Amino acid sequence: MRIPRLWVDGLEPGTVVAYDGEVAVVHDGLLIDKLPGALTVYRPLPSTG
Numbered sequence: 001m002r003i004p005r006l007w008v009d010g011l012e013p014g015t016v017v018a019y020d021g022e023v024a025v026v027h028d029g030l031l032i033d034k035l036p037g038a039l040t041v042y043r044p045l046p047s048t049g
Helices: none
Strands: 005-009 015-019 022-026 029-033
Touching: none
Parallel strands: none
Antiparallel strands: 005 029, 015 022
């Protein structure tokens, strides 16, 4: 089974995410779309604190 979309919730308000050079602030959740044949890699950023 392949899932075309994934909803990620439980993120802290103000969490910063990036995609394709764009940066945005998450308020309550994140919807990730998977395009057929596309490979998307997500990784956590190192802590700066």
